[in-house]
Each structure stands twice: as C-alpha cells, then as structure tokens.
Amino acid sequence: MSRRPGNPSRRLADDGSIPFVASIQSKSQNSPLLSIGLVIVGAIFLIGYFYSSSGGASSDVKDFSKLEGGASCSSEVLQALPVLKKAYGDSMHKVLHVGPDSCLVVSSLLEEEDTEAWGIEPYELDDVGAKCKSLVRKGIVRVADIKFPLPYRAKSFSLVLVSDALDYLSPKYLNKTLPELARVSTDGVVIFAGYPGQQRTRGEEVAKFGRPAKLRSSSWWIRFFVQTGLDENETAGKKFEQASVKKAYKPACQVFHLKSLP
Incomplete structure (x- = not known):
C-alpha cells in the first residue's frame, strides 16, 4: 500500500x-x-x-524446567511430589532419585517431612553449587553410570524415581538398567520419560549426555516392560491419576509405574 x-x-x-x-x-x-x-x-x-x-524467587525452578527448548522431566518430578505423596503414601519415606539434576530433586525431597532421599547422577557434574557438592561429599548423591549394576543392596529404598535418564539409553542397556531399578526398590519404580516430538537442542545434549534423547511412545515403553519381565503397577497408576485430577496436575512427561522385583 x-x-x-x-x-x-x-x-x-x-x-x-x-x-x-x-x-x-x-x-x-x-x-x-x-x-x-x-x-x-x-x-x-x-x-x-x-x-x-x-522469575523472582522461583527463577531456579523455571530455568530448571527448560532443557534448551524441551521439557525437563526432572523438573516434572518436583511438580509431581504432592501427587506422588497422595499415590504412594508411606512409600515416600525412603526415596532414590535417578537422573540429571539429582541434587535439586534430592534437596526438595529432603525438605519433605519424614522423608529420606538419595540420588544418582548418571552424568558428570559441571559447575554445581556448594549445596550439591555437599550432598556428593556426604554420599547422599552419587555420580554413577547406570548402565552397570547400581551401588545398592536389593530393596534399599521404598520408592525409586527416574527422570531424564532412560531416554538416553539404548534397549541394550535398558535391559539391564530397568531390572536394577526394580531390584533396589520395595514399593515400585516411577519413570518420567519425554513425549515423542518434544524438541531439545541436540548440540547441548550431545555435549552433556553423549547422544540425543530417544523419546519413545507409551506403546513402545509398555512393550519393552513386558519383554523385560517387569509388571506395571496398575493400582499405584490409578491412584496417581486420581490425585492428578484432584490437584489439577497435568504431566508434561509420560509417567509409568512399575512394580518392584519379588
């Protein structure tokens, strides 16, 4: 014009x-x-x-919830804590978190009343704060490769939470890691995995994790659980869904509930 x-x-x-x-x-x-x-x-x-x-006082959580353009399932664990407490009740008294940024998740869990918490960071820690260094020094958070047997005895924890860790493993290693997670728990394993199509910066991922995430569909995970001989915890899953509705919580990641090994 x-x-x-x-x-x-x-x-x-x-x-x-x-x-x-x-x-x-x-x-x-x-x-x-x-x-x-x-x-x-x-x-x-x-x-x-x-x-x-x-973001004011909540800037750490907001920054933490963004993984270079994609959702961080570890931040989802923090948001899901009230729902997990409703679904698992007393099983939340001794928790192991496995995944990146385990220091932040463990720190939040330790603030909960009557809750013991430990963590496994599957990747090297870079530029961490004094609080995280203290957790590592005390052995509360360990840096360990989850492709190998976990450094814990069977049924050491009531509940195991996993986030942003399994998405980076191939089926070859998942076959070993998933049974290990079920072995060290007594009341189940809760897995937070990314949805297919969630975008993440591949350069940043490869630099930290060695490979980009493989975001799989729910049907893929369910088939894999069956092949690995692990059973879904349907009772806990229903309680989680009911608590999510009551608290108006909508997960940004896929959430799976598995039973522990006998």
Whole structure:
C-alpha cells in the first residue's frame, strides 16, 4: 500500500521546531516535578520487567524446567511430589532419585517431612553449587553410570524415581538398567520419560549426555516392560491419576509405574 504524503505544515511549526517536543519542553520548564515523576515511573517499569524476566524467587525452578527448548522431566518430578505423596503414601519415606539434576530433586525431597532421599547422577557434574557438592561429599548423591549394576543392596529404598535418564539409553542397556531399578526398590519404580516430538537442542545434549534423547511412545515403553519381565503397577497408576485430577496436575512427561522385583 502507498503512503499518503505528509503535510509538512502539520508537523513543523513556523520556526522549524516540533510542536509536541516544544510542548513537553515548555511543561518541563514549568514543572520540574514532571521530569522527576517520569524518571521514577520509568524505573518502576524497568524493575518490574527484569523481575518478571528472572522469575523472582522461583527463577531456579523455571530455568530448571527448560532443557534448551524441551521439557525437563526432572523438573516434572518436583511438580509431581504432592501427587506422588497422595499415590504412594508411606512409600515416600525412603526415596532414590535417578537422573540429571539429582541434587535439586534430592534437596526438595529432603525438605519433605519424614522423608529420606538419595540420588544418582548418571552424568558428570559441571559447575554445581556448594549445596550439591555437599550432598556428593556426604554420599547422599552419587555420580554413577547406570548402565552397570547400581551401588545398592536389593530393596534399599521404598520408592525409586527416574527422570531424564532412560531416554538416553539404548534397549541394550535398558535391559539391564530397568531390572536394577526394580531390584533396589520395595514399593515400585516411577519413570518420567519425554513425549515423542518434544524438541531439545541436540548440540547441548550431545555435549552433556553423549547422544540425543530417544523419546519413545507409551506403546513402545509398555512393550519393552513386558519383554523385560517387569509388571506395571496398575493400582499405584490409578491412584496417581486420581490425585492428578484432584490437584489439577497435568504431566508434561509420560509417567509409568512399575512394580518392584519379588
């Protein structure tokens, strides 16, 4: 579309100045408080913008919930804690979390009343804070390759939570890792896995995990559980679904409930 030619006489005064600017200058000269007020209002808007961008007090969780463009299932564990407590009850008193960012998940679990928590970080820890270093130093969080037997005795934990770890394993290693997770638990294993189609930055993934995630469908997982000889915990799954409805919780990741090994 063509623009209408502007009328210079409407934009410029006889002396060549811009009327709107001249008006503001005149008002500013007449009222110094106006300038001060504008500066204060501008500062308030800037502070509000930066605070909302950083997320305020919840910035750590918000940053944690974004895995370079895709959902982090470890952050999903944090959001699902109230639902898990409803579904598993006393089984939440001794929990093992397996997956990246285990320090943050374990720290949150330890804040729960009457809850013991441990963690396994399957990948090297880089640029972690003092709190995470303390958990590792105390042996509460361990760095261990989950493709090999877990460093725990059978039925060491009441419940095992797994997130953002199995998506990076091939079926060859899943055949060994899944039974190990069921071996060290007494009341079941809860798996948080990504949905097919969730996008993640492959360069970032390969740098940290050695390979991009393989996000599988629910039908693929169910077939794999059967092939591996693991049974789904239907009772716990129904309780989880009921609690999710009551608390208006909609998982951003797939959630599977498995029984422990006999």
